[in-house]
Amino acid sequence: MTRSLIGLLVLSNVLLFVSWRFVIVASDSQFGDLVTTTSSLDEDGNPTDIGDVYPQSIPGIARQGMQVYVSMGCISCHTQLVRLEGFGNDLARKWGKRPSVPRDYIRQSQPLLGRFRMGPDLANAGTRDELTQEALHLHLYSPQADSPDSICQPNPFLYEVREIEGDKTPGAIDLGNGNEILPRPRAMKLVAYLRSLRQDYDLPEMPMQVELPDDAGAPPTTPPPATTVSGKQENNESKK
Numbered sequence: 375m376t377r378s379l380i381g382l383l384v385l386s387n388v389l390l391f392v393s394w395r396f397v398i399v400a401s402d403s404q405f406g407d408l409v410t411t412t413s414s415l416d417e418d419g420n421p422t423d424i425g426d427v428y429p430q431s432i433p434g435i436a437r438q439g440m441q442v443y444v445s446m447g448c449i450s451c452h453t454q455l456v457r458l459e460g461f462g463n464d465l466a467r468k469w470g471k472r473p474s475v476p477r478d479y480i481r482q483s484q485p486l487l488g489r490f491r492m493g494p495d496l497a498n499a500g501t502r503d504e505l506t507q508e509a510l511h512l513h514l515y516s517p518q519a520d521s522p523d524s525i526c527q528p529n530p531f532l533y534e535v536r537e538i539e540g541d542k543t544p545g546a547i548d549l550g551n552g553n554e555i556l557p558r559p560r561a562m563k564l565v566a567y568l569r570s571l572r573q574d575y576d577l578p579e580m581p582m583q584v585e586l587p588d589d590a591g592a593p594p595t596t597p598p599p600a601t602t603v604s605g606k607q608e609n610n611e612s613k614k
């Protein structure tokens with residue numbers, strides 16, 4: 375009886391040790407040594423000693439916005455991870471110009487990969503021309519104003535609504551109905567965070583993919599002359 379108990383104890387310890395080695399030690403040796411690197415690569419894909427260093431740390435206000443993002447549950451619907459080709463259509467949807475890799479997250483104490491993807495991936499929200507500061511505030515105030523069926527949560531409590539008397543207040547956003555919204559500090563931090571989200575730099579293990587995989591149209595940097603903005607969006611839809 376005692377002998378079989380000791381045997382069981384030894385066996386469970388061995389199993390624990392083996393799984394610890396695989397999960398902790400193996401992951402650490404694979405990812406633990408990743409450091410920042412310059413975004414300029416030579417023809418062999420090795421970093422040169424010129425160029426900015428990436429990933430960069432995010433500015434203070436955006437760092438505070440990250441806490442707002444977590445506390446408001448945005449991670450329950452939004453991911454921040456551009457998947458590899460073959461694991462989804464993230465590149466064709468123009469959610470990024472290259473897949474995300476572990477090095478992208480080394481400066482984040484809490485990588486916010488997300489739990490579910492109910493809304494668009496936000497890994498490159500800060501690089502998207504249409505997501506201006508004003509557009510983001512309008513979206514956060516009322517996502518349904520732009521897309522009536524949106525399930526993205528409205529956050530009116532992040533704004534002060536005022537009637538416009540004379541000129542619009544500096545920093546406020548015109549709602550187009552005689553009222554304006556003035557972002558409260560939490561809204562300003564959250565938008566600074568969203569605008570800081572970008573994975574648009576070369577890394578030795580994953581350079582930018584300027585040519586999109588199924589590129590029937592054109593990469594964002596060189597739009598075809600005759601295509602309108604709405605035409606491009608339709609094009610995107612058909613790639614989903």
Ligand code: HEC
Nearest residue numbers: 446447448450451452492493494513517521524525526527
């Ligand atoms: C219940 C799920 C849900 C939650 C929670 C949620 N979102 Fe969304 N979000 C969506 C969906 C779905 C869309 C796409 C439809 C739309 O544009 O409204 C979206 C769109 C967006 C967009 C526009 C992205 C683009 O590519 O056009 C931004 C930015 C955004 N959400 C930010 C947030 C932030 C910040 C939070 C937390 C305060 C949040 N969302 C919480 C579901 C959600």
